[in-house]
Amino acid sequence: MTSTQYLREQPAETGAPAPAPEPRKERAAVSRRGLLGAAGAGLAGLAAGAAGGFALGSEETTSSPQTPGTRTYPFYGEHQAGILTPVQDRLHFAAFDVITNSRAELVELLKDWTVAAARMTQGLGAGEVGPTSGPYLAPPDDTGEAIGLAPAGLTITVGFGPTLFSADGKSRFGLAGRQPDALQRLPHFPADKLDPQRSDGDLCVQACADDPQVAVHAVRNLARIAFGRAALRWSQLGFGRTSSTSTSQTTSRNLMGFKDGTMNVKAEDPAAVDTHVWVPADADSKGSWLAGGSYLVVRRINMTIETWDRQPLSEQERVIGRTKAEGAPLTGGGEFSQPDFHLGGSDEEPLVATDAHVRLVHPSNNNGAKMLRRGYNFVDGSDGLGRMDAGLFFLAYVRDPRTHFIPIQMKLGLGDGLSEYLQHTGSALFAIPSGIAPGEYVGQALFA
8 A cells, every 4th residue: 555545544634623514405305315315416516515625536735733623534545544544432233134125125225325424524415405495384404412413533434244144044236256256254263152132243344533423423323214125223322442553553451451553564564564464366266356455353341350450460461471561571671562472480481471362463473464453442331230231342453364363362251261252142244345436336346
């Protein structure tokens, strides 16, 4: 990936304030689907300049920097935003089941989602009329809870699950012959306790923003638009990013209090991104449409917070393999120092324990495999027994889950000392198609 390609996912340097509510327009009573279809005709104009002045492959020319709230990222580009984009603070992730049997209606849904996503990522309403305009006796084409809110760096990333292609041994939508070999349901790993109602899905939407209401607004409107064609299967709210995808971001902490994602793949390292994130053109003849895209691994990981909080600091650091204060390896140095797995302690055992998390996941012990992680903390109330329903919503983009995730997770399930404090309750895998140009729709290469 060139530096120009990286810049395509950087914020538009416009300094423009959040758009004011759009003026009232009178219109005939038309269906939402018809309205969104008509909106597509204006998409090229939107892509060329609405609320941000962005265009495919162009670099921003204005010099006034944006404030964090008014920051926008283009929906169009060589790759989908929300992957290399610097991780925002909030997440609303949703998985959908496609309930129509019509391929044409599925394509129409993806076109409608593209129109709405391109608008919402620029701080506009999901529809061109707006939440307070149009026929008084018809539902608005936007739900309205984002009126007056800034774009907040919203990104919307869309993916396809294995069951979109085939289910129960039968092809769906004529897509079975285009299902990549790597796109299969993730295996049941040791100690998994998966909830089917928090796992899998035909489609996924990852909405990230620095304002939680902006992210929720995005998913809510895409779910509304999908009515009759796709239904929400499950969703997850997240806060407090647990990794960084840019060297401009500091390393954040997870709910165990440790820095997380120290050695994460960064957007400023294009060689690593090409090696570990993007699917190459020659990866799979059936999945040639996925070239330039990626695979998204999703795992909902509950933490037994109460048990963890009663452990001494020495035990916490032992199972992680890093210091809690600085995130440095137990073998010395700073946060970004490489651990020395051969260095022994006073009892002739290695300073980094053989079952320490950092040892088991380190690339040197996994054939060099790395992931681009952009997970979030979550707290979903309590479980009725006085325990917090909390943990890590793990999101990782990889070139191939068969080499970059499954072997590593299998190793963790069998021997990670940290597993005593974790419970995996949700799991999914999605193919994330490459980006699109104005006038195209997300996933278009799959249906070509």
